Amino acid sequence: MLAVWQRTNADSTLAHCVSQLEASGALDNLRIAAGRMTGDFRGFQFADSDVYKVLEAIGWEAGRGDVSAFDRFVSDTVDLLKAAQEDDGYLDSHVQITRPGEKFAELRWSHELYCLGHLLQAGVAWARTTGRRDLLEIGLRFAALVDDTLGDGHTDAVDGHPEIETALVEVYRLTGESRWLNLAQRMIDLRGHQLVGPDPFGFEYFQDHAPVREVDGAAGHAVRQLYLAAGVADAYVENGDDALLAALERIWTDMIGRKMYISGGVGSRHRDEAFGDPFELPPDRAYAETCAAIASVMFNWRMLLITGEGRFADEMERALYNAVATSTSPDGCAFFYSNPLQVRTERGGAHAQAPARRVGWYACACCPPNLARLIASLHSYAATTADDGLQLHLYESATVRLGALGGDATTATITTGYPFDGGIHVEFDAPFSGGELSLRIPAWAESFELTVDGVLTHATETDGYLRVAGNGIRSLDLALDMPVVVHQPHPHIDAVRGCVAVTRGPVVYAVEQSDLPDGLVIEDLVIDPAAGGTVGAVDPELGMPLLTLQGSRRGEVPGEQPYPEWRGGASRPNGRMDVSAVPYARWGNRGPGGMRVWLPAS
Amino acid sequence: MLAVWQRTNADSTLAHCVSQLEASGALDNLRIAAGRMTGDFRGFQFADSDVYKVLEAIGWEAGRGDVSAFDRFVSDTVDLLKAAQEDDGYLDSHVQITRPGEKFAELRWSHELYCLGHLLQAGVAWARTTGRRDLLEIGLRFAALVDDTLGDGHTDAVDGHPEIETALVEVYRLTGESRWLNLAQRMIDLRGHQLVGPDPFGFEYFQDHAPVREVDGAAGHAVRQLYLAAGVADAYVENGDDALLAALERIWTDMIGRKMYISGGVGSRHRDEAFGDPFELPPDRAYAETCAAIASVMFNWRMLLITGEGRFADEMERALYNAVATSTSPDGCAFFYSNPLQVRTERGGAHAQAPARRVGWYACACCPPNLARLIASLHSYAATTADDGLQLHLYESATVRLGALGGDATTATITTGYPFDGGIHVEFDAPFSGGELSLRIPAWAESFELTVDGVLTHATETDGYLRVAGNGIRSLDLALDMPVVVHQPHPHIDAVRGCVAVTRGPVVYAVEQSDLPDGLVIEDLVIDPAAGGTVGAVDPELGMPLLTLQGSRRGEVPGEQPYPEWRGGASRPNGRMDVSAVPYARWGNRGPGGMRVWLPAS
DSSP: OOOHHHHIIIIIHHHHHHHHHHHHHHHHHHHHHHHHHHHOOOOOTHHHHHHHHHHHHHHHHHTTTGGGGHHHHHHHHHHHHHHOOOOOSSSOHHHOOOOOOOOTTHHHHHHHHHHHHHHHHHHHHHHHOOOOHHHHHHHHHHHHHHHHHSTSOOOOOSSSSHHHHHHHHHHHHHOHHHHHOOOOOHHHHHHTSTTTTTTTTTHHTTOOOGGGGGOOEEEEEEHHHHHHHHHHHHHHHHHOOHHHHHHHHHHHHHHHHHBOOOOOOOOOOGGEEEEEEEETSSSSSSSHHHHHHHHHEEEEHHHHHHOOOHHHHHHHIIIIIIGGGGBBOOOOOOBSSSSSSSEEEOSSSSOTTTTOOSSSOOSSSSSSHHHHHHTTTTTGGTEETTTEEEEEOSOSEEEEOTTTTTBBBEEEEEEEEEOOOOOEEEEEEEEEEEEEEEOOOOOOSEEEEEETTEEOOEEEEEETTTEESSSSSEEEEEEOOOEEEEEEEOOOOOOGGTTTEEETTTTEEEEEGGGTTTTOGGGGGEEOOGGGGEEEEEEETTTTTEEEEEEESSSSSSSSSOOOOOOOOOOOOOEEEEEEEEGGGGTSSSOOOOSSSSBBBO | HHHHHHHHHIIIIHHHHHHHHHHHHHHHHHHHTTTTTTOOSSTTTTHHHHHHHHHHHHHHTTTOOOOOOGHHHHHHHHHHHHHHHHTTTTHHHHHHSSSSTTTOOOHHHHHHHHHHHHHHHHHHHHHHOOOOOOHHHHHHHHHHHHHHHTTSSSSOOOOOOHHHHHHHHHHHHOOOHHHHHHHHHHHHHTTSSOOOOOOOOHHHHHHHHSGGOOOSOOOOOOHHHHHHHHHHHHHHHHHHOOOHHHHHHHHHHHHHSSSSSSTBBBBOOOOOBBOOOOOOOOOSSSOOOHHHHHHHHHHHHHHHHOOOHHHHHHHHHIIIIIIIIIGOOOSSOOOOSSSSEEEEEOSSSTTTOOSSSSSSSOSSSSSSHHHHHHTTTGGGGEEETTTEEEEEOEEEEEEEETTTTTTOOOOOEEEEOOTTTTTTEEEEEEOOEEEEEEEOOTOSSSSSEETTTTEOOOEEEEETEEEEEEEEEEEEEEEEOEEEEEEEOTTGGGGGGTTTEEEETTEEEEEEESSSTOOOGGGEEEEEGGGGGEEEEEEEETTEEEEEEEEOOSOOOOSSSOOOOOOOOOOEEEEEEEEEEEEEEGGTTTSSSSESSSSSBB
């Protein structure tokens, strides 16, 4: 599945994003800033970041395949950025057009450092994959201005939207210049002292409510929280400050245990795009912004690298295959901004940023190009190497280049039908003697079998990874038991009380109105949880296996009264029928209508 | 209860509001506009309306009792308004201070006509209760400017916030000048043609998405929707346009059947303060703004007057005793803006406009003075007279002056412990021969007994009213059966599936953490719905009877996993205990902690 996404991203999404940068005015903004045209700024104040994210996506893709179709776009845009950049390094078309001269004057909402962060990440991507540094140089000139203005010994200020922290650490890793790590650490340390100033949104929204080392959980705007967490994790890797890691653990535990949807989506509230109270997880009004799920992948990935613990890989995988995956149409050109777990058959309210169908672009366009850059770099999340071994985290049919690690072996070729099949075959091109081979055993796998070179083998599982000594291995097969699992919610999750959800492996399933018989609205469907589910045929349109559940029409006939007198418990449901469930990632692709992940249990 | 509210309002709330007008800058804004001081505008753009609502409240109170304590405030404020009013009649301190000269230039957000509406309502209140017309004259001068600018033959425009419609009809009724009725009708007819212009909030938010006669239900910002509905009802009364009444019926049916909380609160969403989808009624994130509940009282009251049908009185009563009542502290000086039906023991998110305790004032201060004007005029909702009889709608210990209606009788004195007791005694000071006596039989009353002059009497109930011929009656007793009722939600209300709520008469009850034994968090309480509830003692602190329910600790011990595997249905709950429930209107007065109206059923 990951490989298909990458192909679709390369073949369709990138070009779609480039065309939308033109249509939305994001490129025109830079042209105006560069003096090449006149006109008004269009879009949100952070529109420059859309351009940077697309450049970053193409940059990562450049490390995988042919991006020559974008050569002209990239060159033109780099030239444009150079032209728009001021002599002192400043570059932010919104400020340059709408309030020239007011640089860094209002960081609460300006997103100036946020945009710079994305510019730096784009520059790093190109430098890492191709050695091309012109984009990075533009970013570094701007970063130097920021350091000279807001760095040590200068004004104390933080951006209202974290992002630059992780970017600066990446720049430090690339360049080795401690200046950038220091600036990242400074931005982290300054946070939580109410430097953003009073605002109706409150300090929590801006991640400025408490110093990072003192926070007790996940709070505020979900994307801001998780971008900051990613940056803090990066800083921890470099400085080893245990207080930072302890804070990250508290944020993670609070988020995963009490503030995350079963889809891996986070951010329960439309208002303030925020984490809510513990266990406040409405499926219908789940905000679950695409960017927040992406940020959760980023955060979990860094925690995995820090700790080597599979629990982080499990959550990265949950978010990827569900909250992230559902946000994009199969053709890669339409997107959800918000990813609810329930859509009613009948809608009545206005649904800003939560349409019932994926759409091509958004006025606030942060999500689509964010997807593009994640997907273009997805392969780097699949496997890692260390001096003492190879670790496989996400299973996909792929070839892993082993570099100096593998002894005689230079590649490991993985063949799998994951995530819809638990069988993973790994074949080395020559005997692998590269130290320990770590194979992730997801927490959902109730059992597994390992066969090494044809021999059923016992190996130790620690921290969610099976450890196999790499002593001349030619091939191995891992068979993960992948049963259909019926889940119930923690009893404190009020919004889905009495309901069940169904998963198989890492994939969350949903029932759609379009699969129900005429005359049965999804709101009147009840599911028999004791009957479990069976794996059905591969849907020809979706290319994925459906599940078959057992359901009925609810017994209580809904009346006119919203709050009738209690009548002695639920009535017996009517009839019994097979009910198809589709991967949540693919709902809304076969006609409009209601959808539910959480289904009332009979 | 109504009488107590009125006393508290007169004795405490009015003075509190006056002091807050000073503290919030609302009066200073007018002083700046009048040239009496310098400074910046403070508060929201509609801050003038806070001043007008307080003046209106004192105006209604002037018809009931002694308001001499406010003489100075009223005179000074009327003088101030005269001084701030421009020669052409214009008066809006926000526009005058922040963008002088731009009158009516941006009606989508400016609230200029909204503020004028409140000014006119204040003027009407004083004219009706005391004959004092100076305040009304200020409003009429401004209204004349509006008519000359936006009236027939002039610019087509509507205000982004309905309010002026109902005010203009009231002015027409007071003055008899058809100009004001015409302007009201014009404002109603212009609505729904997207005259407010594009905005991220969308046309629905501004009640500009469809012509009033074409709407199919309740939609958009709840207060805007219901203020408009009240104005449309007023217009219908004067013009008899059946298409308007039919639209109001559709709005009402949709709201009451699918978009209203059991408390009578409306507006499910914090985002956009809006009605949501049908059956989208989360108890925790219920926005249920105080002003929306007040507006629902206004709308239902008008529908009752139009139709004489008790269903509207029932809903007016539901909103009054629950959603409206809960918004104010017993001392009348602290308020909720948002009125959720659930507050968790542990809160994690930011709760703008939804604090866990009532607070003295809000930056957006629409609600407290709106309460003050409603409560000050509450007596006028209790009883009405027509040529052919007397109608009692809300029961309260009170004296009704019969005027020319009653034959020998000049007063009817009502004695009752309503809403906590279903017995209502009506005593006339002389034989009542004033035509038909209509006594409301609320829909919740499962049975009733009528005794006329000591004789058990049969009378016909039609449209929710018992009709008694007024043939020399001296006294009567109505005994409404007021059982404890356990309610279940309509099965499409997902957010409270598996829960029950408890009412007695019109009063909704809630369970509070503070009444539970140590070590039991309210999230782990389950209620036995079959055990019903019994009426307990009067709580000395609240002065109201509590209910006693039967509950247990939930059987499933919540674990660490948010989404564990389904384990075969709920376990048997542990133990059994009496659980106290307090009137929802009085939760949050005995210490902080969790609260639930909807309780999981065992």
